Each structure stands twice: as structure tokens, then as C-alpha cells.
Amino acid sequence: MNAKLLFATAAIVAVGFAGAALAHEMDTDQDGLYSLTEMRTEYADLTEADYAALDTNKDEAVDAKELAAAIASGKLPAME
Numbered sequence: 001m002n003a004k005l006l007f008a009t010a011a012i013v014a015v016g017f018a019g020a021a022l023a024h025e026m027d028t029d030q031d032g033l034y035s036l037t038e039m040r041t042e043y044a045d046l047t048e049a050d051y052a053a054l055d056t057n058k059d060e061a062v063d064a065k066e067l068a069a070a071i072a073s074g075k076l077p078a079m080e
Helices: 005-027 048-054 066-074
Strands: none
Touching: 048 066
């Protein structure tokens, strides 16, 4: 594996871990789900309609998989 590819892979993994840590911090009640109120700590302009669109399984909560999919698709920016 060349050095550039190795560096790029390491950077992607590091960003992924940082995003997971921030998402964990966003889940203030530690239930594994992100309420609209919790998500607004990171995404202040998130509307109820935006939140509902992120909830792809329509269980009225955004889980880690839905959050990751929203970030990967560009619906939400990566957490800083």
C-alpha cells in the first residue's frame, strides 16, 4: 500500500472516530437515539421537517445508522 493511500485511509478512520465521539456526546440521555433537541446542539437550524426526513424508519427518533447515512449523503454536514 502506498503512503498516500495509507495516509488517506488513516485520516478517514480518524474523522469517523471523531464523528462517533461527537455523536455520542450529542446523545445526552445516552439512549442510543438522537432527539430533535439533542440534534439541535450540533445542527442548530434543523427543522422538525428536516428531522422527520432523517428518521427513515419512521420510529420518531434518529438512530446512529440514520445519522451516519444523513452525513454520508450530504443531508447533514460532518460534525466538527
